[in-house]
Amino acid sequence: MTTTSERLPEYSDEEERSVVRNSLGHPVGVTEHRRWTPVRIAVWIAISLVGALGWTMLAIVRGERVNTVWFVVAAVATYAIAYRFYALYIQRRIMRPDDRRATPAERVNNGRDFDPTDRRVLYGHHFAAIAGAGPLVGPILAAQMGYLPGTLWIIFGVVVAGGVQDMLVLFYSMRRGGRSLGQMARDEMGRFGGTVAIVVVFVMLMIVLAVLALVCVNALAESPWGVFSVGMTIPIALLMGLYLRFVRPGKVMEISIIGFVALIAAIVGGRYVAESSWGEFLHLTPTTLVVCMVIYGFFAAVLPVWLLLTPRDYLSTFMKVGTIVILAIGILVARPIAQMPDFTEFAFNTAGPVFAGALFPFLFITIACGALSGMHAMVSSGTTPKMVQKESQVRMIGYGGMLMESFVAIMALAAAVSLNQGVYFSMNMSAASIQSTAGESYSADASPEENAAAALPNLEVNRDGEEVEAVWETERDGETVTFTGAEALEAVAEDVGEPSIVSRTGGAPTLAVGMANILHQVFGGTGMMSFWYHFAIMFEALFILSAVDAVTRVARFQLGDAIGNLVPKFRDPSWRVGGWLTTAVVVASWGSLLLMGVTDPNGGIRMLFPLFGIANQLIAACALTIVTVMVVKKGYLKWVWIPLVPLVWDTATTFTASFQKIFSSDVALGYWALHHATKEKIAAGGLDATALANANATVRNTAIQGTLSILFIVLVASLMVTAIMVVVKAVRTGRTGEEFSSEDEPVESNFYAPETLLVATPLEKKVEAEYAIVGDPKLLAGGHH
Amino acid sequence: MTQRSEPRPWTATATAAAAAAVAAAVRGGRSLRWWFRGVLGASAYERYVARHRVEHPDHDPLPEREWWRSRQDEATPKGCC
Numbered sequence: 001m002t003t004t005s006e007r008l009p010e011y012s013d014e015e016e017r018s019v020v021r022n023s024l025g026h027p028v029g030v031t032e033h034r035r036w037t038p039v040r041i042a043v044w045i046a047i048s049l050v051g052a053l054g055w056t057m058l059a060i061v062r063g064e065r066v067n068t069v070w071f072v073v074a075a076v077a078t079y080a081i082a083y084r085f086y087a088l089y090i091q092r093r094i095m096r097p098d099d100r101r102a103t104p105a106e107r108v109n110n111g112r113d114f115d116p117t118d119r120r121v122l123y124g125h126h127f128a129a130i131a132g133a134g135p136l137v138g139p140i141l142a143a144q145m146g147y148l149p150g151t152l153w154i155i156f157g158v159v160v161a162g163g164v165q166d167m168l169v170l171f172y173s174m175r176r177g178g179r180s181l182g183q184m185a186r187d188e189m190g191r192f193g194g195t196v197a198i199v200v201v202f203v204m205l206m207i208v209l210a211v212l213a214l215v216c217v218n219a220l221a222e223s224p225w226g227v228f229s230v231g232m233t234i235p236i237a238l239l240m241g242l243y244l245r246f247v248r249p250g251k252v253m254e255i256s257i258i259g260f261v262a263l264i265a266a267i268v269g270g271r272y273v274a275e276s277s278w279g280e281f282l283h284l285t286p287t288t289l290v291v292c293m294v295i296y297g298f299f300a301a302v303l304p305v306w307l308l309l310t311p312r313d314y315l316s317t318f319m320k321v322g323t324i325v326i327l328a329i330g331i332l333v334a335r336p337i338a339q340m341p342d343f344t345e346f347a348f349n350t351a352g353p354v355f356a357g358a359l360f361p362f363l364f365i366t367i368a369c370g371a372l373s374g375m376h377a378m379v380s381s382g383t384t385p386k387m388v389q390k391e392s393q394v395r396m397i398g399y400g401g402m403l404m405e406s407f408v409a410i411m412a413l414a415a416a417v418s419l420n421q422g423v424y425f426s427m428n429m430s431a432a433s434i435q436s437t438a439g440e441s442y443s444a445d446a447s448p449e450e451n452a453a454a455a456l457p458n459l460e461v462n463r464d465g466e467e468v469e470a471v472w473e474t475e476r477d478g479e480t481v482t483f484t485g486a487e488a489l490e491a492v493a494e495d496v497g498e499p500s501i502v503s504r505t506g507g508a509p510t511l512a513v514g515m516a517n518i519l520h521q522v523f524g525g526t527g528m529m530s531f532w533y534h535f536a537i538m539f540e541a542l543f544i545l546s547a548v549d550a551v552t553r554v555a556r557f558q559l560g561d562a563i564g565n566l567v568p569k570f571r572d573p574s575w576r577v578g579g580w581l582t583t584a585v586v587v588a589s590w591g592s593l594l595l596m597g598v599t600d601p602n603g604g605i606r607m608l609f610p611l612f613g614i615a616n617q618l619i620a621a622c623a624l625t626i627v628t629v630m631v632v633k634k635g636y637l638k639w640v641w642i643p644l645v646p647l648v649w650d651t652a653t654t655f656t657a658s659f660q661k662i663f664s665s666d667v668a669l670g671y672w673a674l675h676h677a678t679k680e681k682i683a684a685g686g687l688d689a690t691a692l693a694n695a696n697a698t699v700r701n702t703a704i705q706g707t708l709s710i711l712f713i714v715l716v717a718s719l720m721v722t723a724i725m726v727v728v729k730a731v732r733t734g735r736t737g738e739e740f741s742s743e744d745e746p747v748e749s750n751f752y753a754p755e756t757l758l759v760a761t762p763l764e765k766k767v768e769a770e771y772a773i774v775g776d777p778k779l780l781a782g783g784h785h
Numbered sequence: 786m787t788q789r790s791e792p793r794p795w796t797a798t799a800t801a802a803a804a805a806a807v808a809a810a811v812r813g814g815r816s817l818r819w820w821f822r823g824v825l826g827a828s829a830y831e832r833y834v835a836r837h838r839v840e841h842p843d844h845d846p847l848p849e850r851e852w853w854r855s856r857q858d859e860a861t862p863k864g865c866c
Contacts (some may be wrong), residue, residue, distance in 0.1 A: 213791070246852070250850075252826065252827035253825065317825060781839050
C-alpha cells in the first residue's frame with residue numbers, strides 16, 4: 001500500500017469540476033476533458049503517418065521482399081488509433097460507463113470471485129484467460145493464402161469485430177452482475193433462446209477441444225524430444241501443486257520460478273533423452289498420443305484443481321507473457337523478410353493443401369482467435385466482469401486485451417510467412433496430399449523428404465508462376481551452407497532436432513520452425529535452433545493442455561447441471577460418481593472427434609480445422625446476437641450498427657463456409673460431395689485393402705463432419721430467428737429504453753480507481769490520494785498497489 | 786547569492802546518474818514483481834489479511850497455511866483457446 005499523508009489534495013476549480021462525487025461527497029470518478037493541445041495533435045498525426053507508412057509498404061508497394069517489421073508497425077499504429085477513437089466512440093454511444101454506479105465487484109466484494117482487482121493486474125489476468133494456442137495456430141494455416149489477407153483480417157478484424165465483441169460482452173455482463181452468456185441469453189430471449197445458446201456452446205466446445213488436442217498430437221507424434229519435454233510438465237506441475245499445498249503454501253512466485261527453470265531443463269534435457277536408448281519408448285504414434293491425451297484429460301478434470309490445474313496455470317501465464325516479449329524482440333531485431341507473396345493462388349481457388357477453400361469465406365474462419373473469437377465471450381462474461389473496479393475501465397480490459405491477442409496473431413503470421421515456401425508447404429501437406437500432388441513423381445520407396453521435394457514444383461502457389469523449391473541456409477562446421485530440395489528439408493529437421501519435418505500439419509511445428517528461424521538470429525545462433533523449436537512446441541502444448549484441462553472441467557459441470565434438471569443428484573458437485581460419469585462423457589466426446597482427426601486419411605487438420613473455425617465464429621455470432629438484442633432493448637437502436645456490422649460479416653462468412661462444406665459439389669470442399677464420391681469409388685470396386693479401409697474411414701468421417709456442420713448451422717440459425725422475433729417485438733411495441741433493459745438496478749458507487757491504461761494522469765493520482773484517505777477501508781484493503 | 790558556483794566534478798554527475806538508473810531499475814523490477822504476483826494470485830493472502838483487519842478487527846485472520854488450503858479447494862480453472 002502506498003503511504004499517504006493525511007492531508008487532502010487541493011484541486012484547482014477546473015480540476016474539481018472534473019471530479020465525480022457521490023452523495024457522501026467522496027470521489028468516485030474523473031471525467032477529464034483532455035484538450036487537443038498542439039503536442040497531442042502532433043503525436044496522433046505522427047502515429048497516423050507511421051501507420052500509413054506501414055500499410056503503404058505492406059499493401060501498396062508490396063515488393064517481392066516485404067520486411068515483416070512493417071506488419072508490426074502497421075498493427076501497432078492501427079491499434080492505437082482504433083483504441084483511442086473507435087473504442088472510445090463505442091464507449092460513449094452504447095456503453096456510457098457511469099463511475100457513479102458500483103460494479104458487481106464493488107457491490108459484492110466477497111474476496112473470492114467478486115474481487116475488485118487493479119486494472120493492470122486484471123488486464124494480465126483477462127489476457128492470460130483469453131489467449132492460448134488459438135491466435136498462434138490460425139494465422140500459420142492462413143499463410144497459405146499469402147501474407148496480406150491474414151494481416152488485413154487480423155488487424156481490421158480485431159478493430160471492428162473482435163475487440164468490439166469482447167468489450168461489449170464484458171460491459172453488458174458487468175451491468176448484469178457478471179452473468180454468463182447462457183444466462184444472459186435466457187434473460188433476453190427466454191427459455192428456448194437460453195437453452196439453444198447453452199447447447200451451441202457445449203457442442204462447439206467439444207469440437208474446439210478436439211482440434212486443439214489434434215494440433216498438440218500432431219506436434220508431438222514421432223517426436224521423442226517433444227514428448228519428453230511436454231510430458232515432463234505433468235510431474236513438474238504435480239510437484240508444484242504438492243509444494244504449494246504441503247511445503248510452503250502461498251509462495252506462488254517462488255515455485256513458479258522453480259517450475260519455469262525445471263521446464264527449461266526439461267527442454268534442454270529432452271535432446272539427451274531422445275538420443276538415449278529411452279528415446280524409442282517416447283517415439284509415440286498419433287493414436288497412442290490420443291489415448292494418453294484422453295486419460296490425461298479425464299484425470300485432470302477429476303483431480304483436485306490445486307494438484308494439477310492451478311500450478312499448470314501458473315506456468316502457462318509465465319510462458320504467455322514471456323513468449324510475447326521474446327517474439328517481439330526477435331522480430332524487431334532479426335527483421336525477417338516475408339517469403340510468401342501478398343496473395344498466393346490458394347487465395348482464389350480450392351486447391352490449397354493446408355485447407356481447402358478460397359479467401360472468402362475461409363480466411364475468416366481459419367483465423368478466428370486474433371481477429372474475432374467467440375470463445376472470449378465465455379471469459380468476458382462470468383469471470384472478468386466480476387473483477388472490474390470501475391465501469392470506465394472496461395474499454396482498456398475488454399478492447400485492450402483483445403488488441404494484445406491480435407498482436408500475438410500478427411507475430412505468429414510474421415513467423416510463418418518468413419519461412420521458405422518449400423519448407424512451409426512440406427510441413428503443412430498431409431502425406432495423402434503430398435502423394436496426390438507429386439503424381440507420377442511419387443515413389444513409395446522414396447523418403448518423405450524426397451516425395452515432398454518432388455511434390456513442391458507441382459504446387460501452384462505463386463501467381464507469377466515461380467516454382468516452389470525448398471531452400472534452407474544454415475551452418476555446418478562453422479560455414480554457411482545452402483541446401484536445396486530434399487536435402488534442405490533434412491537440414492531443417494537436423495537443425496531443429498526432429499526426425500523429420502515433412503507433413504507435420506496443425507500449425508504448431510510450423511510456428512516452432514518459424515520462431516526458431518527468427519530467434520536463433522538473436523539468441524544463440526544455429527546451435528540454439530533446436531532449443532527454440534522445442535521451446536515453442538512446449539509452450540504451445542502447455543497452452544493447449546491448459547485449455548483441455550479447464551474446458552473439460554467447465555463442460556463437465558455444465559453437463560452435470562443439465563442432467564441435474566432430470567436427475568437432481570447430478571447437480572451435487574461433491575458426488576464423486578456423478579463427476580466421473582459426466583467427465584467420462586465429456587472426454588469421450590472430444591476424444592472420439594480427436595481420434596477421428598488423427599486417423600483421417602485426408603489429413604485431420606485439413607478436414608477438421610474448418611469445423612473448428614466455424615464453431616468458434618458461430619459462438620461469436622451467438623454472442624454478438626445477444627449483444628445486439630441488449631443494445632436494442634436498452635433503446636440504442638440508432639447505434640445498433642456497432643454490433644451489427646461484425647455480426648453480419650461473421651454470419652455471412654460462417655454461413656457461406658458452412659453451406660460450401662455441406663452443399664459444394666467440389667470434393668475438396670464439400671463433406672457430402674466427398675462422402676458420395678468415395679461411396680461410388682467403393683461401389684465401383686477394385687480398391688486394395690488399404691485403399692478400401694481409407695475409403696471407409698472417409699465415408700464415415702465425412703458423414704460425421706457433414707452432420708456436425710448441419711447441426712451447428714441449424715442451432716445458430718434458430719437462435720438468430722428467436723433474436724429477430726424478440727427485437728421486432730420490442731421495437732414494435734416500443735418496449736425499449738432504460739426501463740425495459742435487463743440491467744441490474746444501479747447502486748451508488750463509493751470507490752475510486754483510475755481508468756488510464758498504464759500510468760494514471762496527475763488528476764487521477766490526486767483523486768486516488770484523496771480516496772485513500774476518505775474512502776471505504778474495505779475496498780482500499782482489497783486492491784492496492 | 787554566491788558568486789562562485791564550483792562546477793560539479795564529472796564523477797559526481799556520473800554517480801548520480803548511475804544511482805538514478807539503479808533506482809529506476811529497482812522501481813521497475815518491483816512493479817513487475819507486483820504485477821506478476823497479482824496476475825498469478827500470489828498476493829491474495831496479503832489482501833485477505835488487510836481486508837480481514839478492517840472487517841473483523843476483533844479476531845485474528847486465518848494463518849497463511851490454512852487460508853491457502855481453504856482457498857485451493859474451491860478454486861475454479863480458467864482457460865480458453
